[in-house]
Amino acid sequence: MHASGYLRPEIEMMNYQDLEALIDERIRYTVHYAAENSPFYKKFFREHNFSPDDITSHEDLLELPVINGQVIRENQPPVSPDFMMKSMDWKKIYTIHETSGTSGTPKSFFLSWDDWKRYAEKYARIFVSQGFGPGDRMIICASYGMNVGANTMTLAARDVGMSVIPTGKCTFPIRLIQSYRPTGIVGSVFKFIRLARRMKAEGIDPRSSSLERLIIGGESFADESRKYVQELYDCEVYNSYGSTEGTMCGECKAVSGLHVPEDIVHLDIHDPRHQKFLPDGEEGHIVLTTLLKPGEKCGSLLINYDTDDTTKVISRNRCPCGRTHMRIQNPWRESETIQIFEVPINRIDIERAVFQPENLPSLTGEYEAFVYGDEENEITLRISVEAEDKDACSVHDITDSISGTILKEKSELQGSYDDGIFKILVHITGPGELELHQVRGRPKRLIDRR
Secondary structure: OOOOOOOOHHHHOOOHHHHHHHHHHHHHHHHHHHHHHOHHHHHHHHHOOOOHHHOOOHHHHOOOOOEOHHHHHHOOOOOOOOOOOEOOOHHHOOEEEEOOOOOOOOOEEEEOHHHHHHHHHHHHHHHHHOOOOOOOEEEEOOOOOOOOHHHHHHHHHHHHOOEEEOOOOOOOOOHHHHHHOOOEEEEOHHHHHHHHHHHHHOOOOHHHOOOOEEEEEOOOOOHHHHHHHHHHHOOEEEEEEEOOOOOEEEEOOOOOOEEOOOOOEEEEEEEOOOOEEOOOOOOEEEEEEEOOOOOOOOOEOOOOEEEEEEEOEEEOOOOOOOOOOOEEOOOEEHHHEEEEOOEEEEHHHHHHHHOOOOOOOOEEEEEEEEEEEOOOOOEEEEEEEEEOOHHHOOHHHHHHHHHHHHHHHOHHHHHHHHOOOEEEEEEEEOOOOOHHHHOOOOOOOEEEOO
16 A cells, blocks of 8 residues: 555645635636537537636536536437537547446547546545555456446556456456455445355355455445445455546545545536535535646536436545545435335335345345336335245245335335335345346346336
8 A cells, every 4th residue: 555545645635725726726727628628618608608707616616507418418429410528639539438328328428648647546546545555456347348447447556556457347267366366356246246156156265365355336335235245255345436427436444435536526416306506415416527737638528517326425524534525425326216106216225125134144135126006006116136045035024124124214105005005025036037137237126117
């Protein structure tokens, strides 16, 4: 690990008043850069009657309209003849990237080498804050492709001084763990659960392996599932959150929220329903703004961009780790939320119920949930869970545990449940029998079939 425990101590531990001044300086430069170089923002400022000179601080951003992914799609082919969000000449674009496209046409992003250095620094700071340093060996179980995550982490490893084993998938041969003795893996909750199962099948106890830290990236998760993975491997499990759009936040060793690199990306919380920004402590959508250091160039930048992910600001006070950058709650995807009698239920609510400690001796942790019915009559939430030996499970006990947890967390549904118009059915399957096992890629675990 770096001797100081920080990658950039002068930035990460900066007095918050000085950090705010730095943020404001970068906002002014970024807004002017956008107005001069981005076809979209040239038009944006003109149409909304704003001059770049009007934006002098982060508070001024709150006066600007919020844009979303649909706006990006409407300003690129095939809807637009050109990429209006691109803010640099083609000759200076280093790489081209796309989002996954799970919620529509993939959004296009263009990165300069300056962008790559900024992205890599965000991840490098996260890794150092989690205890990684020279001599560490990390397996990266994230896809190397049009998404930026795996490539960014690989570049960040160079700045940290650690080695990368770029498998790209978590189905790598177990011999890699035996031969290279990695100290960390980046993956997802379910990749780690399946990997532990494979290790045990080959006679390796995950708790006695070389692994010291696991990083959950690319998905939200319940605290209960984190604890389960910690017990499987007997090591620390940290959270990181990132996106192609440029948000890269991560937990430090204090595990007291995800640090936002505020000198590189500005984050506000917005309530899209009431079209207003929210104070610290209230949940809403993450709205981000790219921050450029004066003189830097950028292939694609965003101002007041609604990520469609939900979180809240936990604290702006100095963290026990010494860092002063704000901390946010583990974000969750709005696209993974459904409404049952106007009560929002997220995939994480289902996961929390499945991963209750009393269930895990019987279950593998794999699950999927489906919603049937309509608001006029009755709604059924059917949750299928996987067990190594389904005949040895108590359906009654597991149903009581899952139903009880959901109704405790979503007490607004208790009346509908008591009246029989909201039902929770639990189905137990054997290994590999869930529908999601037949789906390629990352499957949805909460599906509305109404």
